[in-house]
Amino acid sequence: MAIRVSDQMMVSTALYNLRRNSRDLFRLQVMAASGRKILTPADDPLGAIKVMGFHSQLARFEQYGRNIEHGLSWLSYTESVLSDLEGVISRAREIAVSQSSDTADAESRRECAPIVRELREQVLQLANAKFGDRYIFAGLKNDSAPYTQDGAFQGDTRAFEIAVGHGIRVAINLVGPEVFSFDGTDLFQELEGLAQALEENDPEAIASKLDTLDQALEVVIRARAELGARVERLESYKGILEQTSLRLTERLSEIADADIAEVLTELATREVVYQASLLATRRLLETNLASLLG
Incomplete structure (x- = not known):
């Protein structure tokens, strides 16, 4: 028995097919414009879940990358401060060497005393150096200057750490006592002591400061070596992070890109x-x- 197809049925079928073709065409146009083959979770539920997971991981990796760049910039700035500090100490040592010799006299020593006090002031400025809005030698109390005018440390000794991976944190700061203190004394006291010895025309006291200034130089050299090791560590994590991000991006492209x-x-x-x-x-x-x- 033949089934009669009404005009209404033919029109409905034609309109249905037209709408379906229009939807298919629109979807392909969006895919071509966006370069993505998963436009909605319904297109590929499992793939959509993977894509969201990959995007979440890449967002974390981007944050780790920003942390590492910040850490490298912090360490680079700290290195420049320590380089300046080494130069100041070396200048103070040169004065101690020249003014402890027999060729120096009371007048030349008195003239060098204010120079040493100016060097002490430079050390204080370096001790209170800031990177951005943070004092680099203040520990976690880095919103205020760690050293007072008389050289007293008022920061703390906690590490300022950055996250560079899941569960991995790296300290990027050195605290003041690690750089400016040694053997129960500090650089501020020793420079003031040198200035007083110069004013008092005491060559033996001046000569005694050579050992402490050498110790101060050794402390700064060790601190710079520590910074170098931390830079290498961050660079290593940066390389690992870039390689992992690249592999993840490639995997994401395989799933999501058309x-x-x-x-x-x-x-x-x-x-x-x-x-x-x-x-x-x-x-x-x-x-x-x-x-x-x-």
Whole structure:
């Protein structure tokens, strides 16, 4: 028994196919424009879950990368401060050497005393150096200067750490006593003592400061070596992070990125199909309209 297909059924079927072709065409146009093959979670539920996970990991990696760059900048600035400090100590030592010799006299020593006090002031400025809005030698109390005018330390000795990986943190700071204190004394006291010895024309006291200034230089040299080791560590983590991010990005691309050449080919085909269905639907509607009018 033949089944009669009504005009209404033919029109409904034609309109349904037209809408479906339009949706398919629109989806391909979005894929071509965005370069993505997963446009909604419904396209590939498992793939969409993986994509969200990869994006979350990459966001964490980007934050770790920013932390590392900040840490490297901090360490570079600290290194420049220590380099300046080494120069100041070396200058003070040169004065101690020259003014402890027999060729120096009371007048030359008195003239060098204010120079040494100026060097002490430079040391104080370096001890209170800031990177951005943080004092680099103040521990975690880095919102205020760690050293008072008389050379007293008022920071703390806690490490300022940055996260460079999951559960991995690296200290990027040196605290004041690690740099400016040694053997129960500090650089501020020793420079003031040198200035007083110069004022008092005491060559033996001046000569005694050579050992403490040498110790101060050794402390700074060790601190610079420690900074170098931390820089190497951060650079190592940076390399690992970049390689891991690259592999993750490649994996994300495999899941989420569309094959543009394939999409464009299918898009061209779908455009032809859509135009054909549009033409067929128009003719069907015109035929039905003519029948109704006739």
